[in-house]
Amino acid sequence: MNYLNETIDSLNDKLKSGAVSADQLAKDTIANIKKTDEKINAFITVDEDAKPAEDLDFNNKLAGVPIAIKDNIITNGLKTTAASHILYNFEPVYESTVVAKLKAAQATIIGKTNMDEFAMGSSTETSYFGDTKNPWNLNKVPGGSSGGSAAAVASGEVVAALGSDTGGSIRQPASFNGIFGIKPTYGRVSRWGLIAFASSLDQIGVMSKRVKDSAEVLNVIAGADDRDATVSEKEVPDYTSFLDKDVKGLRVAVPKEYMSDAVEEGVRKAVEAQIELLRANGAIINEVSLPHTKYVVPTYYIIASSEASANLERYDGIRYGYRAEAKNLDEVFLKSRSEGFGDEVKRRIMLGSFALSAGAYDKFFLQAAKVRTLICQDFDKIFEDNDVIVGPVSTETAFDLNSEISDQIKMYNNDILTISANMAGIPAASVPAGLSETTGMPVGFQIMAKRFDEGHVFQVADFIERSNKFYEQTPAGLED
Template identity: 80%
Template sequence: MKYLNETIDSLNQKLASGEVDAQKLADETIENIKATDKDINAFITVDEDAKASENLDFANKLAGIPVAIKDNIVTNGLKTTAASHILDNFIPVYDATVVSKLKDAGATIIGKTNLDEFAMGSSNENSYFGAVHNPWNLDKVPGGSSGGSAAAVASGEVVAALGSDTGGSIRQPAAFNGIFGIKPTYGRVSRWGLIAFASSLDQIGVLTKRVKDAAEVLNVISGADEHDSTVSEKAVPDFTKALGQDVKGLRVAVPKEYMSDAVDEGVRKAIQAQIDYLKENGAIINEVSLPHTKYVVPTYYIIASSEASSNLQRYDGIRYGYRAKDTKNLLDVYVKSRSEGFGEEVKRRIMLGSFALSAGSYDKFFRQASKVRTLICRDFDKIFEDNDVIVGPTTTEPAFEIGSEVKDPIKMYNNDILTISANMSGVPAASVPAGLVDGMPVGLQIMAKRFDEESVFRVADFIERNNKFYEKKPAGLED
């Protein structure tokens, strides 16, 4: 079973009519992953014993649908590694809330997807289990950190996958792989069971080829959770109700900072074509400014690294995970286990965060970054007083060559400049395919007010219905 031409609705109809058997669908999905993934490396673990639920109620659209889970989201009895050596033998004893909700809806958890270690990276090269390859060009990166989830969907291995987004880790790989990816409002979806990177920025979201598929998955995983005090108790709307609408009268803000010369010319042209299409169909386009955009990268990396250094203290070689051998005392266990278990990028961020939180640096770095974050939030609040959505490119360039940037941390960090702000301010944001540049996909980013995912879906669906990018097939999969 390849999913390049399938949707959740089409599969649901086949399952409900008896044309397709849920267990056979799971088995065929596993066989296709085995055949396809040798070139992609999208999966760390495939559950070869995955069993479809019995007595499925096909009124639930996800009943019997195989879904992939990013490998930093815990799954009961199924290895969860966060793509790190330090957790490469970790088997959780409970499911994350989002996984429980998928199972309750009848979905089949088919496996765990590759990522940058502990979700720290923008290319999916920082994985203990090797780099993921972009299905559009196997020599290119798929983006990160949810590159495995994005590549699994783009290559037709699954119809939907969960990812996490701390600074663009769903939207950037969605753009690079020519699929749809949404990071909902911070607090819309429970983070219980998500292995923490930066707790005030992390959010679980969805990657699919079609906008409606993502809306149907988000319907299931959203909502209050007694295990997570940061989740909103707001009622969850039916996100599919936002689809099929026009954009007449919609107020669309385009930040001038997002369309500057810092963005690849081909990307700018592709995005401008989509903005022009919105205008032709009655949307009101307003040029605006996000003046603190130039500060988002250093602000983000101070805050995210500081939170990461705190969250990753628990990996000490004592309670679970990797433990170094030939240790002579307790300090030896800590130092050797962490030195051998963590990869280079994770160590870099732990050190950066520990420095920013140190007694002599806290006021100069972390406190100042927190103040700038407040200014970034105010920028968004001001724009949303007069606009319904903000649009622009998701990335500054199309997918780059594997190995071309991974040795330059500063250049790699700057890849996130257009996506970070949505995490800093907690607003919902998505990337929808906007076309091809030099044979590689690029994405249009859409952001809206907090808890207004409907506007994001409305615009994304309108763009998708026009360009029908989902009909294009990744060139890297051609024989």
């Protein structure tokens, strides 16, 4: 079964009418993943025994629908590695809240997708389990860190997948693969069972080819959870109620810093075309400024690495995961961590430990925390007179495999347009804007809104999807 021309609604119809059984759907999905993954390596683990829930109730839109999960989200009894050697054999004995909610809605969990190790990266090239390839061009990266989820959706292996986004990890791969991806408001979706990278920034979200599919999955996974005190008790609206609307009178802010010369021409043109589309349909376009944009990359990498250095202390070779051969206890810690973590993870642990150390704390961590407040204030100010902020997701389209991974500064700078939404905790999405005239690869259009205003994000994304119909295009890299 390939999902390129399916939606959750079309699958629900087929299952309801008996045109296909949920058992058969799971089997066909696994067979297709195995075939497609020979080319793209989107999955770390496929659950060969995946079975639909019993007594399916097709009033649940997700009943019997196979869904893929990023491999940093805990799945009870199904290997969860965060794409790291240090967790290469880790089989959790509990369930993450999002997966428990998907199972309660009777979705079939089909497997775990590839990613950058512990979500640290923007190309899925830091995975211990090999690179994922971009279905639009197999010589290009799928982006990251949720590159496996994005490639799985873009190639039609699944209709929807969960990802996580700390500094752009859902939106950037969604943009590189020509699909939709949404990072909800910080506190909208429980992080219980998400393997922590930077706890004040991490958020679980959804990736799918079509906007409505993500709205339907978010309906299921959002909402309060006793196990995560950072999740809001706010009622979860029906996100599909924001679809099929026009954009007349909508106040749309375009930050001038997001349309600078640093943005590749093909990306800028595709993004400008969507802005013109909104204008032509009655939206009010306002040029605005996010003056602290030039500080977001260093601020993010100090905060995220500091939190990571503390969160990753738990991997000690004793309790779970990889344990190196050693002569004494000190050596167990030292060798397990040295051999278990990859270079990028070690780099961030060292950077973060330094930023938190006695002599450096005030100058780095504290300073970064203060700048973060200024970044948040930039957004609050714009949202006083605007409903959404739009612009590109990334300064470029998917780049060649092995072309940027050894240049950390370049890799980090690539995140400049996505990181701020995490620092401000606001919802943000990427919706396809077409193919770049210069590279022929997909371009993503970013939409951000106030905290807990996913509604406006869905409204604009759905409007753009209906207008440019990018979903009619199929990824060229998979043709034989």
